[in-house]
Amino acid sequence: MAPSRPRPLSRRGSIDPDYLVPMDKTVAATGAGDNFNVIFIGAGNIMFGSDEGPWNHSFRLEHKLGPRLKVVALIDPAVERARAVLQKKRASFVVSAYQDTRIFKSLDEYVKNVDVDEEDIQAIVIGCPPMFRGSTKPGRNLELQIIETFPGTPLFVEKPVATGPQEEVAEAFRVAKAIDEAGTICSVGYMLRYLKAVQMMKQILDENNLTVMSTVARYAAAYSAIAKPDWWDKSKSYGPVIEQATHFCALVNPYVSPVLYVRSPGDDYEHVHRFENDDPFFSEVSNLIDVIEDGPESAEILSSYEDACKTYAFTWAIREASEKSKSKK
């Protein structure tokens, strides 16, 4: 481990891994029984799950909020896909969350057809592809549209915050500033930060006042059913560093397995910590709902929008450096 140094001011404190309660041990947020009204933007796999991987925000929200969850609108230009996912939900035991969900092709269509002042929206979950957001430019300024239409409404935004040319990274920071100035609670979906193993790593670093001197990480997509060729294609999602490695870049220490091996100076033994059945997708949703309902002291959002912009800029810098070094050969 590196020698002890003054702690960098930018490092966020760890949260106690024991605080992260597994989904099957959680008690649904009661909120005095009030409905928790949500708008979903995107009816794809991140929102409704698939055999691609464990992501599925609707499922975690259903568990966190129980019968209080009411998805008031589902916005997706692929209307048939939206209908199909709703049909499945309505045929299941979570029907009460979806029976009145209205489908719209776009936020503009929603605004045209709904009296927004009459709506009482507690959160908006953005799970559409990043090329449609993270900018101030019309057509890609979803967050700004939301802040204007629903001032004060908390947001959950999927990673990466944007995909666009490198010269436009500053655009994402402009969006971050607008979110900040509007005082909007906002969490970005870097769920690996919520892993207990990652929080324990941070705890060890904090308690020993350590600075990370280097990080070694390797990534191989281990999902057997993943069907996202775009994520590996620079012409579509700007490439695997920006779409995928972004998760690792969002971590100071990308230790993402449920087993953490710790070896300290002066100790000949390796200490093994196992975190079985840890579900960071649930923890990120759960923490956001707790902050919305019970205030900033009740839980922690581990990736703000501005922080996610730094990750985005970092991934662009890595892509640029790798392209430069390749072109020299």
Ligand SMILES: NC(=O)c1ccc[n+]([C@@H]2O[C@H](COP(=O)([O-])OP(=O)(O)OC[C@H]3O[C@@H](n4cnc5c(N)ncnc54)[C@H](O)[C@@H]3O)[C@@H](O)[C@H]2O)c1
């Ligand atoms: N955190 C994770 O592990 C994780 C996993 C999967 C996906 N993601 C992220 O979630 C986002 C979506 O991925 P996905 O797998 O759900 O993709 P997907 O292709 O399965 O679904 C995207 C949906 O968004 C809809 N859409 C397109 N443009 C839209 C717009 N302007 N407004 C509303 N909806 C629009 C599409 O019609 C589609 O139904 C991406 O940013 C991706 O990186 C994160």
